[in-house]
Amino acid sequence: MTIYIDPSPANFQAFKDLPRDEPIHMLNLLRYRDLADYPEGHEHHGNGWTGRQAYEEYGKTSGPIFRRVGGEIVWRGAFQTMVTGPEPDDKVWHDGFVAQYPNAGAFFEMIKDPDYQIAVVNRSAALTDSRLMRFAPGEAGGAFG
Template identity: 80%
Template structure:
């Protein structure tokens, strides 16, 4: 089974080609490694952290940058079961991050401190999905 941690060049190019001046929602689906996989010599290598613990470190170290660019979490949940979809697609956590616009997302990922923090995300995840959506109206109907 193919695993996805970072965007492919083609997917990232499509993301960059979309409008940058409107709010965006980013759906994140996360499957953690049993044991975080830090590069040799990294300060957290050898600590025996779980993937979930490494992702918590990612949140702690990237959170100030995420908030500075105007990001917020609009929904968060813990996976329970697949209702429609392949049985092999199991996730530990999911959340929707909101950005005021795509430029805010780009500002975040270009930040030098964020680039240091993202090693925690990479060490944490066995698989993930990141999908961009245009925010829509909530309500009682589909």
């Protein structure tokens, strides 16, 4: 089973090649570690936090930067069951959310921020697997088509 925490160089390049001046939605799927895995020497190493607690710390420490660049959460949910996809034992996502950014440039501004680069250690310590997918916002409401 392949685990994804950070983007591959090819995937990140594809993201960077898309327009940077239009609104984006980022779908986040999260699977937490039972026990957070901080690097030795980090202030939270050995504190006994669960992955969920480490991700909550990531939210606290990255949240001000996320809001400063114009980001907001437009949907959040807790996983219940897989309807279409791999068997539930194979891919159980604990949480999911959609983050909206005014444009991709705001996302780049966030991830390049020195305080964000410190905060993101909490995300890496928290997750055993994740997905991050960019979407162009569409019209909500009505029927499927």
